[in-house]
Amino acid sequence: MIRLEDVGYVYPGGVEALRGVSLTIGERSSLAIMGRSGAGKTTLIKHLNGLLKPTSGRVTVDGVDTRKATVAKLSRKVGIVFQNPDHQLFAETVEDEVAFPLKNFGFPQDEIKARTEWVLELFNLTRYRKHSPLTLSGGEKKRVAMASIVSWKPKYLVLDEPTLGQDRENKLRLRELFEEFMEEGRTIIMVTHDVEFAAECGFDVALLVDGKVSALGSAREILSNVELLKKASLAAPQMAELFLELEGVEAQPVFTVEEAERLILSRLMSGSGRP
Amino acid sequence: MAYRGFMFKKGETGLHRLDPRVKFLISLVFVVCSLLFEELVVLAILTLAMVPLASKGGVLKEWLSTLKGLAFLAVLIFAINLVFIFFGSGKSWGFPAAMALRFVVVVSSFSLFFLVTAPDEFGLALQQSRIPFDVVFALTMAFRFVPVLALEVQSIADAQRSKGLELDSGNLIARIKRRIPLLIPLIVSSVKRSLEIAEAMEARGYGSGNPRTSLYKLNFKRVDLAVTVLTLAMLASAVYFRLCFSLPVFLGF
Amino acid sequence: MKTEMAAIEIRNLTYKYQNAEAPVLQNLNLTIEKGEFALVSGPSGCGKTTLCRCLNGLIPHFYGGELEGEIFVDGLNVRETPPAKLASHVGLIFQNPENQLFSFNVERDVAFGLENLGVPPEEIRRRVDWSLELVGISDLKDRAPWELSGGQQQKAAIACVLAMQPSIIVFDEPTSFLDPLTARGIFDVIAKLRRKLDLTVVVVEHRLEALAAHASRLILMDHGKIILNGEPRKILAEAAERLSLKVGIPSVILLHRRLSKLGILEGLTPLTTSEMAAQLRGVLNRD
Numbered sequence: 071m072i073r074l075e076d077v078g079y080v081y082p083g084g085v086e087a088l089r090g091v092s093l094t095i096g097e098r099s100s101l102a103i104m105g106r107s108g109a110g111k112t113t114l115i116k117h118l119n120g121l122l123k124p125t126s127g128r129v130t131v132d133g134v135d136t137r138k139a140t141v142a143k144l145s146r147k148v149g150i151v152f153q154n155p156d157h158q159l160f161a162e163t164v165e166d167e168v169a170f171p172l173k174n175f176g177f178p179q180d181e182i183k184a185r186t187e188w189v190l191e192l193f194n195l196t197r198y199r200k201h202s203p204l205t206l207s208g209g210e211k212k213r214v215a216m217a218s219i220v221s222w223k224p225k226y227l228v229l230d231e232p233t234l235g236q237d238r239e240n241k242l243r244l245r246e247l248f249e250e251f252m253e254e255g256r257t258i259i260m261v262t263h264d265v266e267f268a269a270e271c272g273f274d275v276a277l278l279v280d281g282k283v284s285a286l287g288s289a290r291e292i293l294s295n296v297e298l299l300k301k302a303s304l305a306a307p308q309m310a311e312l313f314l315e316l317e318g319v320e321a322q323p324v325f326t327v328e329e330a331e332r333l334i335l336s337r338l339m340s341g342s343g344r345p
Numbered sequence: 346m347a348y349r350g351f352m353f354k355k356g357e358t359g360l361h362r363l364d365p366r367v368k369f370l371i372s373l374v375f376v377v378c379s380l381l382f383e384e385l386v387v388l389a390i391l392t393l394a395m396v397p398l399a400s401k402g403g404v405l406k407e408w409l410s411t412l413k414g415l416a417f418l419a420v421l422i423f424a425i426n427l428v429f430i431f432f433g434s435g436k437s438w439g440f441p442a443a444m445a446l447r448f449v450v451v452v453s454s455f456s457l458f459f460l461v462t463a464p465d466e467f468g469l470a471l472q473q474s475r476i477p478f479d480v481v482f483a484l485t486m487a488f489r490f491v492p493v494l495a496l497e498v499q500s501i502a503d504a505q506r507s508k509g510l511e512l513d514s515g516n517l518i519a520r521i522k523r524r525i526p527l528l529i530p531l532i533v534s535s536v537k538r539s540l541e542i543a544e545a546m547e548a549r550g551y552g553s554g555n556p557r558t559s560l561y562k563l564n565f566k567r568v569d570l571a572v573t574v575l576t577l578a579m580l581a582s583a584v585y586f587r588l589c590f591s592l593p594v595f596l597g598f
Numbered sequence: 599m600k601t602e603m604a605a606i607e608i609r610n611l612t613y614k615y616q617n618a619e620a621p622v623l624q625n626l627n628l629t630i631e632k633g634e635f636a637l638v639s640g641p642s643g644c645g646k647t648t649l650c651r652c653l654n655g656l657i658p659h660f661y662g663g664e665l666e667g668e669i670f671v672d673g674l675n676v677r678e679t680p681p682a683k684l685a686s687h688v689g690l691i692f693q694n695p696e697n698q699l700f701s702f703n704v705e706r707d708v709a710f711g712l713e714n715l716g717v718p719p720e721e722i723r724r725r726v727d728w729s730l731e732l733v734g735i736s737d738l739k740d741r742a743p744w745e746l747s748g749g750q751q752q753k754a755a756i757a758c759v760l761a762m763q764p765s766i767i768v769f770d771e772p773t774s775f776l777d778p779l780t781a782r783g784i785f786d787v788i789a790k791l792r793r794k795l796d797l798t799v800v801v802v803e804h805r806l807e808a809l810a811a812h813a814s815r816l817i818l819m820d821h822g823k824i825i826l827n828g829e830p831r832k833i834l835a836e837a838a839e840r841l842s843l844k845v846g847i848p849s850v851i852l853l854h855r856r857l858s859k860l861g862i863l864e865g866l867t868p869l870t871t872s873e874m875a876a877q878l879r880g881v882l883n884r885d
Contacts, residue, residue, distance in 0.1 A: 106777050107748055121503050141506045150507045156537065157497070158504040160529035170526070174509030204533060207643045218508065235774065237641050239843040263777045266849075305778035308807055308849040308871060315875040316882075327852045334857065337882055353702070355742070465702045486700055492744065493696070541697040544651075547660050548690045549758060553682030555716030560709040560723060 071096050071132060072118060072148070072226060072257075078126035079113055079281075087113040089281040090127070095226070100248065100258045102268040102289070105278035106303030111261045112153075114278065115228050118259070119148040131226075146175055149224030153231045155215035159203040164195055167203050168218045175222055185221050192247070193217040208235055220247075227251060229260040233267050245271055266307045269293050269325035277302050294323030348491050350411030351459040360402035360461045364569040365470040367576070368462050371398075374580045375454035379447045381587045385439055388446040395457055404460040411456040412449065419445040464488035469563055478557055486542075494535065501530045603673055605766050605798040606630040606653060611667035613648060613657060622648045624822040626667075630800065630815070632765075635792055637809050637830065638802045640819035641844045646802045649819070650770040653800070654690045655681035672765055685711060688766040689759030693774050695751035699743035704735065704754045707743070711762045729760040732794070733787055749780035753787060760791070766798040767791070773805065785809055807848035810834060811869040818845060835867040850874040 072095040079088040087110045095101055103111050116122040117129050120136040129136045131144055152158065161167035168189055172182045190196045193213045198206060203214050212235070220227065233241050248258050248271060262268055268275060268289050275292040277285040285298050292298060296314065299306050306314070309330045313321040324330050355361075360368070379391055399408035426441030459467075468485040472478060505526045506512065512523055608628040614621040622645045630636050638646055651657040655676050658665045669676040672687040692698055701707045705726055712722045730736045733753045743751060752772055759767060769788065773781035789812050792799045803809055810816065816830040818837060825841075826833045838847045838855045850868050854877070857863040862881055868874040 106780070116503060119507055121506060140511070142509045142511050145507050145509055150504075152500065152504045152507070154500065154534075156534045157501045157530050158508070158526075159533075160526045171508035174511070209642050222509075235642055237844050238846065242843075265778070300779070303777045303779040305782065305808075309853070312850060312853075312871040312874055312878075315871055316878060327849050327856065330849075330853050331856050334862070334878065334882070335860075338862070463702050465706055482700075485702075489700060489702065489743075538697055541692065541694060542700065544656055544660065545692055545698040545755075546700070547656060547681050548654055548685060548692075549711035549762065550682040550685040550714035553680075553685075553714050553716070555682075555714070558713050558716050558719055558722065560706070560713060560719055560726065562719070 073130045074114075074117065074124075074127070075129075076127035077114075077117060077124040077129060079110075079117070079122060080125045081113075087281055088117075088124075091278075091281070091283055092127075093276060093283060093286070095257060095259060097225075097257055098252060098255050100252060100271065100273045101260075102271075102273040102275045103259065103261045103278060104263065104265075104268065104275055104302055104304060109278040109302070110281040111278055112230060113281075115150060115230060115259065115261060118226065118228055119144040119150055121150075142174070145224070146222065147224055148226045148228060149219040149222065150228040151216050151219045151230065151232065153234065155208075155211035158215055158218075159211060162202060163200050164203050164206075164214055165190070165199040167214055168221050171218055171222055177222070189217045189221040192220070194243075209237075209240060212236070213240075220251075223254075223256070226257045226259060229258070231262055232260055233262060233264045241267060263304060265293055265299070265304050266325065269307060290323045290325070293325070348495065350407055350414060350456045352407075352492065353463050353488075354404050354407060354460055355463075356403045356461065358402050358461070359568075360398065363461075363572060364563055364565055365462045365466045366474075366563070366565075367569045367572050368458055369467075369470070370573060371576050372454045372458040374576050374583075376451050377580060378583045379450035379454075381583055383440065383443045383447070385443050385446065388443055388450055391450050392446065392453065395453060399457055399460070402457070402461040404457070407460050408453065408457055411453055415449050415452055419449050422448050466563070469559070469561060472559070473563055490538075493538075494531075497534055498527070498531060501527050501534075504530075603670055604629045605632045605634065605672060606800070607668075607670040608652070609668045611652065611665075611669060613652065613666070614664045615648075616662045618663070621664075622822050623652070626822070626824060628817070628824060628827070630798065632798055633796055634798055634815055635813045636798075636800045636815045636817060637806070637813035638800060638817045638819065639804060639806060639845055640825075644819040645822040646819055647770055648822075650690060650768050650800075650802060652676065653766075653768050654688045655679060655684040656690075682714065685764070686715065686762050687764055688768060689762060689764040691752070691755055691759055691767065691769045691772050693771045695748055695755050695775060696743070698755040698758065699751060702742050703740050704730070704743070704746075704757070705739040707754060708739075708757050708761050711758060715762070725761045725763070729757045732760060732791065733757045747780070748776050749783055752776065752784055756784075756787060756791075764797075766800070769799070769801045769803075771802050771804070773803070778805075781805060782808055785812070788812075804846050806834070806846055807850070810848065820844065831867045831869060834869070 074091050074093040077088055077091045080086050091114060103114060105111055113122065117124060117136065120139060120141045123137050131147055136144060159167055161170055165186055168186050169182050172185060190199055193216065195213060195217060198210065203211060206214065232244060251258060273289055275287065275289050276283050277292055277298060279301050284301065285292050293306065294310055296306060307325045309324045309326060312330065313324045322333065324333060375391060379388060382388060399405045423441050423445040426444045427438065430440055464485045468481045471481045510523060510526055606628065608626055611623055611626040612621050613623040638649065640646055648657065651661065652669050653671055657663065658677060659681050665677065671684065674684060674687060676684065699707045701710065708726045708729060709722050712725060730739055733756050735750060735753050735757060738746065738750060738754065746754065773784050776784065785808050788799060788801065791797055801809060810830045813830050815828065816833040817824055818826040818833060818841065826836060834847060834851050837845050838851050842852065850871055854863060854868055854874060863877055865877045868877060
């Protein structure tokens with residue numbers, strides 16, 4: 071369990087990025103952190119593995135205060151995939167890139183080999199194993215970056231904007247990966263603007279506004295609240311907007327095309343179009 | 346971070362409004378004076394004289410942080426001079442101290458200059474002094490993107506540390522080797538960034554071959570003239586002092 | 599040598615970057631008439647950005663490489679016209695707003711292009727004020743780029759290009775660094791400029807749902823080729839059928855498709871939620 075207790079953070083330049091964030095992220099849970107740019111989302115996730123230590127308040131990972139452990143030690147449990155893959159790819163081959171953290175964490179040689187193979191396969195990267203990561207396309211680089219973190223199977227997997235620049239097919243694959251991970255008892259935390267993806271994955275949502283958690287709840291609850299979304303500079307999913315237009319504020323929260331279809335069909339069956 | 350003491354801080358003070366060339370002259374006079382004298386007291390006065398200037402420009406905090414940042418290097422200079430001169434020639438320990446303080450005056454006077462001078466104003470001044478625009482532009486761009494690069498280094502270090510990289514353990518060689526995962530992404534992103542910047546410049550007619558015009562023109566105001574005269578007068582009296590008087594021994598320690 | 603022709607005319611364009619193995623664009627043909635709003639989309643790596651670079655002369659003048667075929671923009675042959683000259687005919691807005699602003703305040707940046715062209719200072723002043731006003735950021739003119747939000751930075755970049763008074767503006771994924779509502783703000787600016795200035799606009803974008811209704815034409819690319827090109831409604835209906843994994847088809851269109859297949863809806867493919875709502879109301883309220 072990761073607990074943030076009244077966490078405040080002020081950057082050395084004086085910018086107050088977090089103001090009293092309290093949040094409990096349980097085991098086997100999935101949380102989307104959403105909000106406009108500059109709301110403090112990235113600052114928040116940097117607290118989860120101790121890259122940043124709170125200026126006030128406390129962060130604990132499975133009971134360990136992040137102030138009292140090294141980043142390397144915490145990262146073993148909390149794996150963070152940052153937004154820009156260019157900021158981390160450096161090895162000569164994709165294979166070495168993925169093996170790098172495993173070596174850092176001191177995995178035995180044969181384990182490194184086995185895990186590298188497993189994760190390259192998982193991310194559909196096996197054919198690039200001998201390529202330089204720098205020659206890959208943007209989407210592929212993002213997958214390498216992700217693979218290198220998934221490789222050590224952190225208990226908490228944190229991703230910053232994982233769907234940015236990914237097409238539908240890759241998003242579906244990502245969702246499958248999340249499900250697999252959660253089945254193994256792991257926790258997923260992602261920062262995203264992608265309302266439809268968060269809703270589709272059924273994550274809980276923490277809405278961050280000006281360095282504070284302004285709302286916390288299920289994706290359905292939060293993402294159907296137009297007022298809340300506006301505050302966080304998010305656009306409601308198109309299906310939600312459609313039903314809002316059709317049925318006004320009392321509309322049921324609808325996120326996906328499948329749900330919309332079902333709802334319309336049931337309305338037609340019941341013989342009355344009006345709710 | 347160290348570069349902060351050299352980053353322009355916006356302000357509306359008299360010092361900010363002064364023509365950048367005049368501000369440059371003031372800094373230069375500080376440097377020249379520090380080279381003229383090796384007496385500790387004079388160098389100390391020069392350093393202290395910058396305090397009211399920095400405070401008038403509203404950058405005292407930043408300027409003091411430069412001083413703090415210089416402390417280590419100043420001590421190093423002191424130590425080296427001490428070893429080579431004090432023990433070598435039997436000269437007073439005041440000389441190594443003066444060398445260290447001289448260093449502080451030179452660097453902190455430039456720090457003060459850059460703190461109150463917008464780099465593009467500085468660029469404009471250079472441009473109007475007929476320095477080629479390409480050179481001036483490269484210089485101002487460096488200022489513009491230093492903070493951006495510093496942030497980038499931070500992001501890269503964060504990403505690698507999150508993958509178990511420990512930067513500060515082991516011997517020197519091991520530590521240097523461990524910088525490679527930082528260095529390569531930094532080079533890659535910087536190259537990418539400069540390419541993007543070059544593209545954007547190209548798309549806005551950079552190097553069109555037409556003679557370049559400028560929206561702004563620096564104009565030398567009356568107050569600029571007055572400050573220039575005053576500064577030059579101070580320089581002249583410093584030179585006069587140096588040449589015609591030898592300072593009493595007790596002042597020089 | 600300016601001749602009366604379409605705003606953009608590309609004939610049999612094939613392009614390979616220097617040292618690349620395979621061409622990024624293959625035998626591409628495209629005509630965009632004056633005053634059109636063309637929306638370009640496709641999976642990453644399909645050649646959209648390369649196409650943008652061909653339109654303002656970065657290709658071949660900046661990038662080199664092997665270019666075959668002809669590109670005419672605003673009547674100028676791109677191959678023979680240096681980018682600096684093309685700059686006052688066609689403007690290009692890039693993805694990353696940060697790397698398009700070089701100065702320490704917005705006004706200076708907007709002036710930069712005009713200074714490069716040697717425009718007299720009074721004229722620069724007039725045009726800088728005009729373009730800042732039009733984009734709606736006059737109040738930001740003395741701000742430094744790092745004091746601006748991503749959306750404001752991108753608006754500043756648009757003002758920079760606008761000041762050069764091009765008749766064509768190309769936007770290469772202008773909102774990919776921005777959050778969804780900020781992105782809508784940028785789209786509003788684009789739509790407003792086009793209306794007011796009678797510009798030809800080309801926008802490369804993934805967020806089709808926000809732009810499809812504005813566009814007069816939708817172009818879908820894949821593997822360096824144009825695979826679909828035409829009226830947005832028609833193209834989206836077709837893409838929903840066979841490209842939904844690669845192209846972000848707006849949900850209303852997917853829903854419309856499903857309901858049409860069930861025989862519930864018969865109307866035109868909708869581009870906005872309002873259009874879809876109107877159709878649904880018709881069905882749901884029928885007794």
